[in-house]
Amino acid sequence: MEILLTGYTAFLTQEWIETAFPDDHVLTTHTKSEALLDTRVKTVTLDGKQLLAQINETYQFDRIVYFSEYLLPHGEQEGELDRLRWVLQACREREVQLLYFSGPMAALTPSSGKSLLANAAEELCFHYAKTSKIQVKVFRLPYLYAVSESGTEQFARLFEQMPTGTVQMDEQAAQPLLALCMEELADLTARVFDTWTPEPERFLLPQVFDATQRQVGEVLQKLQPGLEVCYGADTLQTYPTDDRTVRRRYGWFQRYSLLDDLPAIYKLWQARQTEKKSIVHRAMDKLRQSTRLLRIVEILAAWLLSEVLVRATGTDAQFQMIDFRLMFVMLIGTVYGLNAGVLAAVLASVSLAAGYLRQGTTLMLLFYEPSNWLAFIVYFVVGASCGYVQLRNTEAARFVREENNLLRDRLRFTQRLYQDTLEDKQMFRRQILGRRDSFGKIYTVTQQLDMLQPQEIYRKTVQVMEDVLENHSLTIYRLEQNHTFARLTAASAGLDPAPAHSIEVAQRLDVLRGIEQEGLWVNRELRPGLPMYAAGVRQNGTLVVLIGLRTATEEQMTLYYQNLFRILCGLVETALVRAFEYENAVRESWYLPGTCLLRPAVFAQKLESACTLQEDKMAHHLLLRVTGEFKNQADLNARVERSIRSTDVAGVGSDNAIYLLMNQAEEANLPLLTKRMGEKGLHVISVPLDEQLRLVSAAKQEV
Structure with missing residues (x-):
């Protein structure tokens, strides 16, 4: 099946998905602000209604699990209703099973503004369940937490205060602790879908450990002795008691407590903090990332070094022939290019001018004596020349690098195209084998009907045709040898009124005549008391079994649906005739x-x-x-x-x-x-x- 996991999916991991949906094709969505730490999970960034409609059209999801933003105690629920409505609107024309995990806000008393919004989200789900084909189950859960790296963010505000010796909590000390481990939700999800029923329902998951926020503070004090915990003055809210509905219906109960898992979450948070670099390292990393800033720092450092060398060797005769300023200009221009070479020439000129001034030369004499300009001109010429040569080499290297990048991008595109083609091939194969009206489904029907007892074939026929036709009004009658009466052998459960156990064939002459002439009876005139569709099973040219659909929706009164019903009845005929012939062959020994x-x-x-x-x-x-x-x-x-x-x-x-x-x-x-x-x-x-x-x-x- 095609599964979509959407909403607040930051806690999802590959292990969670494999537990909840071991044999299904799963796609998850997340917003731009959420980062899934588990890169093995196949995700797509959901940033608009149009993209969601395209995804649903491509994959045609059979089941959707929506994680509400209200599952976090202090989360920001902006746009929650809009995102939920996008999902419901995109799937309203298909029979999709929607499992909506809501938070405890809608069940807490006294209610608050968030409670009204949470109730509105649940009622929106039930509205679409009544007005569209979506099948909805709503579960009110305690707040979720996860023993993982992503789960540490939920408690980061508390953990960051612990080194100061005081922790400030928003809740009162007597406030009930509402917490459910994300790992336990995977098992419940699998059980809900395994026993799915079409009617909309609402369930409440209990809080079985009866803990309070004071006990959370005590756990924090054990993690750091001497810690002072201050509690807030929020309104004290209560959570409903356990009605044991989920326990009886799904055999599920909560096993893990946040009080036991909080030390493990704290250790994960500490491990993440130790991995963070010091301020010096972060500054160095930022410096390395900023190429322009690093270049300026290196030029200034080289200039200061050249100044130190000039000052240190100014009185030595053997260094009078070496111009460290010119060497500085040449090196900077050669390494960093034209602009840096000119900047180095400016710095060298400032240093040379300062040297003239220290020797007693006035500014008037410096600027009005042409012979003094020669050194400055040489600095600029050397800086510009070396910078130009470096710039030309850099441009040539950049051109080659861009060509290589272009070729690499083409290769990467080709590889990605090839990989996408393989993934599409596998996806289409699963869709072909999994779709209700595909040849793969027909093959599955043939395998399920491969048995030799007519009673078992009747039972399997009802199950298979209800699944494929999406219709629960099937009846199967066995005709007596004299064709006077037809006896009911199997029918869909819950038909109201119940089908007749025996019918006179004379009352169904129009149905039999339509089957004899066209192979299929269709109640186009909507005559009361007659099935909407009927087909027969023949053995040696004689009609022996009647298969009928009592009701059909407007969408099912199509030529496509008629052909699908005809094909399935043909498969049933093949299986029943083989079973009847086997009975005739071994009847003597029975x-x-x-x-x-x-x-x-x-x-x-x-x-x-x-x-x-x-x-x-x-x-x-x-x-x-x-x-x-x-x-x-x-x-x-x-x-x-x-x-x-x-x-x-x-x-x-x-x-x-x-x-x-x-x-x-x-x-x-x-x-x-x-x-x-x-x-x-x-x-x-x-x-x-x-x-x-x-x-x-x-x-x-x-x-």
Whole structure:
């Protein structure tokens, strides 16, 4: 399946995703301000409604998990409703399962302004559940925390105050501690989707440890002895008590406490702090990152060095022939280019002018004596020349580097294009195999119907066709040999009104005529009492089974849907015909010689299939035990044959008693059945379901 994880996803890790969705294709989103530390998670930056619509159109998500901003105790919830509405609006035309994790704000009493916004977000989800195809489950959770590097940011404000010896908390000391470990949420997410139901529901996750903010302060004091903890004066709010709904529904309960995990989070935060560099190192890093500033610092350092050398060697005769200022200009111009060479010439000129002044030369004589200009001119000529040569070499190197970068970018683009092509190929393959109307799905349907018991095929047919057709009004009838009546064998659970257990074929002549002429009946005139779609299963050219859809939405009254229904019925026909032919081939070995009674092993298989259909609420049955004395085996066989219908089964149980399996019979029909059996000379008693299961289990053990 295609899964989208969106909202506040900073706590997500690869391990969390693998626990919640081990076999699915998962995509996560995050805003520009959020940075996912786990780079293995496939993410996309969500910065607009249009991008979300494009992502949904590309992947066509089956399930969405939205993490609310209200899951953080002091988070900024700006734009929360807009982002949630983007997600709901993008998916409203598809049957998407949306799991919305809300924070505790909506459940706290007394309520606050944030409580109203949190309630508005939940009601927005339920509004779209009523007005669109989205299926919604809302879970109110305690505040989330994570024992990870990203989880340390939530407690950074407290940890940063600890070195000062005093920690200021916003909450009162008696404020309940509402905290849930993110790791535990993965298991709950998997269980919710495994037992998903379409109706919108709201659940409350309990806070089971009954801790307070004072205990958090005590843990901090244990981490740093002598620490003073000050508490705030916020309004004291209470969280609802546990109603055990989540425990009974999903078998989930909270295991981890923040009080136990807080020392581990503190150690992670300390490890991150020790990795931070000192002020000197950070200044050096900033200096290295700023090329212009570093160049100026180096020029000034070289100038100061040249000044030191000039001052130190000014009185030595052997150094009179060496001009350190000219060397400084030449080096700077050669290394840093034209502009730096001119700057070095200016600095050297200032140094030379200062030297003239120290020797007693006045400014008037310095500027009006042309012979004094020669040194200044040489500095500028040398600086400009060396800088020009360096600039020309730099431009040539830059040109080559740009060409190399261009070639590298082309290569990188080609590699990325190749990698994207491979990813798209894998994604399309999963989509082809996973889509409900794809050839991969048809192949899966064929595999699921590959069995030899008609009762099992009926059950699988209902499950498969409900899943593929997205319709829960399926009925399957088996026609009697004389084509007078059709007996119900399986139907979708929860049909209201319940389908008739038996229908007269004469009342469905129009349906049968449409099937004979076109292979498919479509109730285009919307005639009451008739199915919207119906198709048949033929064996040797004779109609033996009717498959119908009682209702259909407006979107399902299309040619595409008709063809899909026709294809699925064709697959069911292939499986049923093979099962019927197998029954005909081995029927002789099923019965006790000269009777209509099935052998114990065969009867146990029939009974097990009937029990499975009843547990799935697709069919009903009664198991009757025959009591009394009979003249002989022939007398018993004759009475049994007169008492059961063509869809009923008689056989011998593992306890050697005679049983009648009355398909599509309920407890309300028991008095009538008992009376009818008594008139045929059979005395019967009903067998409860638990005893039926024991009979099946005993038969399996004997085999």
